[in-house]
Amino acid sequence: MTTTTKKRSFSKAKSFSAGTLTAEAVRSLLKKHVRGRFAQSSTLRSAKRFVEQRFAGELADSDILHHEGRLVLDELSTGRRPRIGLLIVEGDLVVKGRYEDSLDPESVVVVTGSLRAGDVITTGFLEVHGDLVAQQSILFLDNDACCEVFGDVRAPFVYTQYHAVKVHGGVEAQLVTGDAKHIRSKERHTFIEETDRRVRELLSPKLLKVFADEMFEDEEGEDVDPDEPWIDAIDSQKLAAFVRRGRPALAEAPRGRRRKPASRT
Template sequence: MAAPKKHPIPKAKRFSAGTLTAETALALVKKHARGKFAKSSTARAAKRFIEERAAGDRADSDLLHFVGRLTLEEVTLGRRPRIGLLIVEGDLVVKGRYEDSLDPESVVIVTGSLRARDVITRGFLEVHGDLVASQSILFLDNDACGEVFGDVRAPFVYTNQHAVKVHGDVKARLVTGDDKHIRSAGKHVFIEETDRRVRELLSPKLLKVFADEVFEDEEGEEVDPEDPWIDAIDTEKLTAFIRRGGSALAQKSPVRRKKK
């Protein structure tokens, strides 16, 4: 017989274990869900999940509450054991990839900062501190939204029909995708996918993944692969590349010191 799978957050209070009740979870959402973006979608989604789970629906998804700094190797909320609601009172630090879920829907509230190698968010995400990735942050799909009360910082930030409000600044080497869905208090430089600078900034390995589809002219005709033109980024291929740990951006050329 195979050993039972270890829970990814063993010290968290869980509805499935009876250490967290629906009433307590609702009180936690009322206390910690500060977002006002999109008429408090995060709070509404969290309450909806708690009520459904208490009624016996979505039995394959759990709700969890953790107090303190939470450090994990990886977070993938759509993978079993699934997490429908996660509330972290403190910082959430993920050594690898953080990825929440839209199908099934997930809600994450972090009262501190969230740091990871890569962030892929399709669900409801509310971060009271900074959202920081050492490689990439992808905001994907339009059925949920995000709100960050601090800064968003990563070398590569990509948005695709996912509304996110940033109360601080967006700091990145490249922000691309669709600019209208990311709103920040501070100004950030957004570069359209079709701008030749995007191809120049992306890593050769990622460009090789895209090569069959994205290098087209406005009429849909194939062009010379050396011509720096990107018609559109294939979101699914980009996501798969990031999941494998790939770096979306080319490495910066080393700075040569001038001889004295």
């Protein structure tokens, strides 16, 4: 059974709702740990806004959590009850399955170490001082929040749609697609437009089947030969639903031929 964001998952974390985290302590943590100043709606500004609302007795169903040290979870979804409005992890955050933050309700997650997960879906505010790493996919979605990574972003598949992302390190992936202008990195990385035939060749056949009706149309909306290279756009909602099921977005590499065992002499 998968452990989600239940209180026992954060047994060593201080909680505002539980009374183990004071307003003064939260303000001090924000001043100490939130470094990002990226985008018009910065992570720090959003964190301060949420904290003030929470201290005023609003948003009572969203908690503030602070964890010291390495935090390991089976799965993390900030929008599930009990909801997390602000999570600060002093150290690495390791999520064995899917990490997913939210925009409605809005969440702010700050990790002073690296964040590693099976898959990452981020629509809220995310700040990672180390590396952001996923075993399968990283999806940056929606345009009202932002993400800032002070290390590298690494995953087989990276997709961004309208989501402002600043990477101080590099972006390493087999496929990076979506909106090129919304992911900024000091180091150059290869970005492939959704309409490029290579995108279709790299994506999983099971994923292509999920949203084939939307993808393979011409500019007038007419169906085209599925062997033609035209790809209109990736349906981000269907893509996210596919990733939530733990499925890889990329096609599996062909298995190499097994070597025959060496003959004994």
